[in-house]
Amino acid sequence: MAYNILIVDDSRTMRSVLTKTLGMTGLDLGEVYVAENGLDALGKLKEHWIDLVMTDLNMPEMTGLELIEKMAQDGMLKATPVIVISTDGSAERLQALLEKGIREFIRKPFTPEAITEAITRVLGVTNERSANKG
Amino acid sequence: MKDQQTKDKLASVLSRVLEQVAFVFSEPAGELAKIDPAAEPYIEISLKYSGASTGHLSLILPLSLSRQFSSGMLGIEPDPNDEADSQADAAKEIGNIVTGQLLTELFGTKAIFNVAAPEVHELLPEQFFALLEGREYVCNMVENQPVIAMLTQTEVEHERQGSYR
Numbered sequence: 468m469a470y471n472i473l474i475v476d477d478s479r480t481m482r483s484v485l486t487k488t489l490g491m492t493g494l495d496l497g498e499v500y501v502a503e504n505g506l507d508a509l510g511k512l513k514e515h516w517i518d519l520v521m522t523d524l525n526m527p528e529m530t531g532l533e534l535i536e537k538m539a540q541d542g543m544l545k546a547t548p549v550i551v552i553s554t555d556g557s558a559e560r561l562q563a564l565l566e567k568g569i570r571e572f573i574r575k576p577f578t579p580e581a582i583t584e585a586i587t588r589v590l591g592v593t594n595e596r597s598a599n600k601g
Numbered sequence: 602m603k604d605q606q607t608k609d610k611l612a613s614v615l616s617r618v619l620e621q622v623a624f625v626f627s628e629p630a631g632e633l634a635k636i637d638p639a640a641e642p643y644i645e646i647s648l649k650y651s652g653a654s655t656g657h658l659s660l661i662l663p664l665s666l667s668r669q670f671s672s673g674m675l676g677i678e679p680d681p682n683d684e685a686d687s688q689a690d691a692a693k694e695i696g697n698i699v700t701g702q703l704l705t706e707l708f709g710t711k712a713i714f715n716v717a718a719p720e721v722h723e724l725l726p727e728q729f730f731a732l733l734e735g736r737e738y739v740c741n742m743v744e745n746q747p748v749i750a751m752l753t754q755t756e757v758e759h760e761r762q763g764s765y766r
C-alpha cells in the first residue's frame with residue numbers, strides 16, 4: 468500500500484528537505500503533497516486522500532497547533548495521524564500536543580533515521596529497506 | 602546578551618546548527634575588520650520571541666552564504682538566479698532552529714516560548730557596522746564568510762534553570 472503524505476512548513480527549503488528525506492526512507496510512498504501553512508494544509512486535506520500529516524508549528528496564516536485543532540474538530544480528518552516537526556523544545560508544549568492527539572514529535576534539526584522511525588511507528592509499517600536486510 | 606556564558610552558548614549552538622543542518626563547518630572569528638560589507642549583499646534574519654523571556658535573535662550574513670546553506674541542506678547546486686527571498690529561505694530556517702535550540706539551552710525545557718516567523722532585511726553597507734556598533738555579538742566564519750549572531754533580551758519573566766544564571 469502506498470501512503471500519501473502531506474508536509475506542512477512555511478520554509479520552502481524545509482519542505483524540500485523533508486520531501487527528499489521521505490524519498491530516502493524506503494517507505495512505499497504514494498503522493499507527497501506540500502503546504503505553506505495550516506490553512507493551505509486544510510485545503511490539501513479536503514482535496515486529496517492523505518494518510519499522514521507532518522507539520523511545523525510556527526507558521527503564518529494558520530499555525531500547526533491551529534491546524535491540529537481544526538483537524539480534531541473535523542469528523543473526516545480527526546483520524547488522520549499527525550507528526551509535529553518543530554524547533555520548539557518545551558516539554559510542557561509537547562505534552563499539550565500529545566494531549567491534542569499528535570502521534571509523534573520530532574525536533575529540528577532531525578536525522579533521516581528519526582523521520583523513518585517515526586513514520587514506521589505511526590503507520591505501523593516496515594520500510595522496504597529494513598525488510599530487505601532481513 | 603550581556604554575559605560571557607550567553608555568548609558562549611550562542612556561539613556553540615550556532616556552530617552546531619550550521620554543521621548539523623547545512624553541513625558546513627565554522628570557526629570563531631575574533632574581529633570583523635577584514636569584512637567588506639560593500640563587496641556583496643548582506644541580509645539580517647530577525648526572530649522575535651516571547652514567553653519566559655522576551656527578545657529577539659539576529660543573524661547577519663552574506664546572501665550568497667544563505668544560498669550555500671540551501672545547497673548543503675538540499676544537496677543541489679545553488680541557483681544565483683533565484684529571487685533574494687528564496688535565497689534567504691535557508692538562513693531563515695537556520696535562524697529558526699538556532700533560536701529554538703538556544704532558548705532551550707538558556708531556559709530549560711520547562712520554559713514555554715512563542716517564536717514569530719523570521720523577518721528578512723537586506724542591509725546596506727553602512728548599516729552593517731552601525732548595527733554591530735556597541736553591541737555584543739558572536740561571529741563564526743564559514744569559508745571566510747561571516748555569520749554574525751546577536752541575542753537581545755528585553756525582559757526575563759522567570760528564573761533561569763540549570764547551570765546558567
